[in-house]
Amino acid sequence: MTEVACLGIDASQEKKCTYAVENTCELCHDYFPSPLLCLHLISHHIYREMARDPSTRILVVCELCHELIHSLPVPVKKQRVLVGRRTFFVRRDLRRALGYKPAPYEAPATVDIAQVYEEYLGRSQTGAYHMGR
Secondary structure, eight states: OHHHHTTTOOHHHHHHHHHHTTTBOTTTOOBOOGGGEEEEEOOOSSOGGGGTOGGGGEEEEEHHHHHHHHHTTOOHHHHHHHHHTOOHHHHHHHHHHHTOOOOOOOOOSOOOHHHHHHHHTTTSOTTTTOOOO
16 A cells, blocks of 8 residues: 555545445456455556546555556556546545545636637638528
């Protein structure tokens, strides 16, 4: 569990994470008692956006799968695929367990209408919205 310590996850948060995935290994999809599951830390050196949300940096896996991840090794890209397959509710519960709160949205101070037009409507072909009578 030394690798998870760098995220600042304590034992109660780890237990909540295992409950969030319903005590199921995210790699082999088998059910395990909570003490047999552990958190695997995904390296975020390749993907910077993983640093913001800690739930995207962990996998809840059984001890055997955890050993396999390190011994094979399983590429970070494939680990991210597993994270991407989580349901909305698992993501929500993991974020709650880890205490993640997204930054509030702030609208831009000024809006350039010409730039908005170019970004959203300027790419379409001329007459694409014409109903063709």
